[in-house]
Amino acid sequence: MPHPASSLISRRHAAAVALLIAATGLIEWAEGRPPICRCGVVRLWAGTADGPETSQMLADWYSASHIIHGLLFYAALCWLLLRWPAGVRLMLAVGMEAAWELIENSPAVIARYRATTIAIGYSGDSILNSLGDIGFMVCGFLIARALPWRASVVLGVVLELAALWAIRDNLTLNVLMLVHPVEAVRVWQAGISPNAQIIFARSYD
Structure with a gap:
């Protein structure tokens, strides 16, 4: 059965x-974001949660969160x-995702990540990674449209469980730790025993 006109892109x-x-x-470039990883390397995938290439390459484990963004945007x-029209809804979804990427890479939010999550050395996304995140959101939107x-x-x-298993982080925990940090979760994500909580907490001072 052909798609009705409202569902066409x-x-x-x-x-x-x-x-x-x-x-x-272009906006991110004007704001001083690096086009690629400052290490000068371009990869399709970075497999660590908090390594220097995370949020710098085209994709990493956090790309799953952006696919979920697409699923959620489509539903909402x-x-x-x-x-x-589906095309207009897709444009709105891209606009929302793009707005988040700009906010996420603002100095205030980067500082928030460094203060409340395990991303102590986080300095923001490369433009490559940021645009890749938007692309993964589009994939999620189109997948939701088809399924x-x-x-x-x-x-x-x-996707949430896979990321949780692989890197002890996912969209749910990311939002939780930004909005209402839980020290026990932060310690668990860092793989540190409860006896080391004081030392770990001091590393954020």
Whole structure:
């Protein structure tokens, strides 16, 4: 059965999405974000949670969170704006994701990450990683559009559990630690025994 007109993503919408992503990169460049990792290396994947290449390469374990963003944006925008063209909803999702990338890489939020999470040396994303994050959100949005909603829920849960298993972090914990830091969670994420909590806490002073 063909898609109804409201579910189609036209070339015009796709072009607008591409322009939004390009504009985000230009804004980040103007704000002084490095185009690629300052180490001078470009990789498709960085597999560590807190290594120097995390948030610098095209993808890492946190890319799963951005796929989940796409699943959530699709669900929310379908609920709020079901009669709007899918292409317009995709543009709105990209706009929201781009806004988050700009906020996430602001000095205030970077300082918040360093103060409340295990990302002690975090200095923000490279432009490559940031635009990759937006791309993964688009993938999540398009996956949600193609799958039954129950399958999208299962996918989101699997991605959260996979990241939790691999790096002791995921979208849920990331939001929790930014909004309401829990010291026990921070210690657990760092893989430090409870007896070392005082030493660990002092490392953030």
